[in-house]
Amino acid sequence: MYLADSRSTDSGGTEAAVVPDTRPGRRPTAVPATVLALGAVSLITDVSSEMVTAVLPLYVVAGLGLSPLGFGLLDGINNGVGALVRLAGGHLADRGGRRHKVVAGLGYGLSALCKPLLLLAHTLPVISAVLAVDRTGKGLRTAPRDAMIALATEPGRRGRAFGVHRTMDTTGALLGPLVAFAVLRATVDGYDAVFAVSGCIAAFGVLVLVLFVPRRISARADAVRQPERRHPAPGDALGQPEPVRPPTLRDAVGLLRRPRLRRLTVCAALLGLTTVSDSFLYLLLQREANLPAHLFPLLPLGTAAFFLLLAVPLGALADRVTRRRLFLAGHGVLLLAYGLVLSPWHGAPAVVAVLVLHGTFYAATDGVLAAATAGVVPARQQGAGQALVGTGQALARFACSLAFGAAWSLWGGRTALTVTAAALAVSAVVAAFLLRTADEAPLAIDEVRA
The missing domain is CATH 1.20.1250.20 (MFS general substrate transporter like domains)
Structure with missing residues (x-):
């Protein structure tokens, strides 16, 4: 059977865990x-x-x-x-x-x-x-x-x-x-x-x-099947699983010793270092396209609209083609958006095209990265794993904003974006190399229990 968590609550009672229904003949719910x-x-x-x-x-x-x-x-x-x-x-x-x-x-x-x-x-x-x-x-x-x-x-x-x-x-x-x-x-x-x-x-x-929202949520491990036990394992009481201690801060930091999570974190941070903040991209787009100032507030709404339209289909696609590949492809789409901003093609169609690409980038990377992280982290440390990857990416993007602002002041917006686009292309190649073996394979039994 699949591994599941159904431990007792602190009050001494047992609380049913929320788990996907995978019994034979039952069709799993698409969205819980x-x-x-x-x-x-x-x-x-x-x-x-x-x-x-x-x-x-x-x-x-x-x-x-x-x-x-x-x-x-x-x-x-x-x-x-x-x-x-x-x-x-x-x-x-x-x-x-x-x-x-x-x-x-x-x-x-x-x-x-x-x-x-x-x-x-x-x-x-x-x-x-x-x-x-x-x-x-x-x-x-x-x-x-x-x-x-x-x-x-x-x-x-x-x-x-x-x-x-x-x-x-x-x-x-x-x-x-x-x-x-x-x-x-x-x-x-x-x-x-x-x-x-x-x-x-x-x-x-x-x-x-x-x-x-349920108070306690548990899920079955990543398609890991537990071998049958004919006799209680050493340390088990009457065949019951031995207690698992809560993860410590050292355990949380120790997640980075897992090769797949470490590579994913490094790649998220590396690509974050070359991801220009939305505000800077909109400012450049407005200047390059000579967009009237009163239309500027519509640019974020355009990105959000295309993100909304594409998040679910691209999330479903990520489940079929592997999330790491779609995550890298999303940054390729962002590189195209940078190219369009720098190109001589201006006007309303160019603005719409950039917003489509920008929204597609978020749809192909935001939730996809979280799903990819979930696939390489034990169930009992999902919070710490999501935090490590998300924090690495957020701090890298913050550093990129500071660096891009300084580069804009020194060289101008076009030159700063050109340099960033070149850096993004190099980062994407490096990330593809690092993730080439980071297949989303099931976690081993010892990884799930770790």
Whole structure:
């Protein structure tokens, strides 16, 4: 039979684990209810977050007088904080006996609390503190959430499951700015109204998490069959499996000793170092295409729209052609987008083509990377594994943003993007070489128990 986790809870009772139904004659569910519930939570939370994101730059720069450079540094620091906290979130979720929902709930709760606090923040230090807490919440919840998706889904369907989740998440990202726009138009004191409505929506997202996401989620290991035992193994009591200690911080860091996870982490970070931030890419696209300034806010919505359309089909494709290949192909698509921005082809068709490629890049890499990580990490350390890969990629992209901004200041935007595109091509070749043996084969028995 497949390995499964059905340990007792701390209170002494036994709580049924949420596992895929793989009994003979039963057709596995394409997308488990747990994934749909987490997708709903992400959708609602993203509506709340993107409402604030849509108005915060103007509020801070125009309302409080912070320079654009100062806001950029503030945003970068806060994103860095979130990336580092992600490691703690993944480890705490695993350490607590797979209490991923508790840690994720803490993260969602912190972010929800920050929205009404913005009503009281009128100075830069206070706003910085509130945003830091918000990013801490995002960092805490990301790895446990992805771990729950991986644990609740059959290994062969994880690409589709992450694609469905990212589609719902992106739907929230599309709706958030529209809701903020409607609130601003309908109220007199617009910013405060946006923050208040955002807080109420975020609280609703936490409520959905509490009511509809199971407290403990367990999944069967990656198609690993356990040999039959005719006699109890040494150390087992009456044939029962011996207790497994919670993973320590040393165990979490020790995951990098696994060759497949180490290669995946290195490749995600390497490619992240050559991934230009969305803001810089949109600025270059607007300048190269001579796009009117009032149309600039539509560029992120264009990327999100194509991401939403392609996340599920490309996630399903990743389950068939292996996720590492699609992850590399996605960066090839991003390289094409860079080429189009630098090409002499301008006008509306060129802008749309770049947005299509940009959305395709995210659809082929975001959830696909999480699904690939789930395939090379033991079930009991899914949180820590997701955190290691995600943090490596996030910090690398943050470093790329700093380096690209400096290069733009020194050489100009076109030259900076040309150099980055060349570096991306080299990084993709190196990543393909490193991942050539990183097939998503089932984990060995000792790896699952480790």
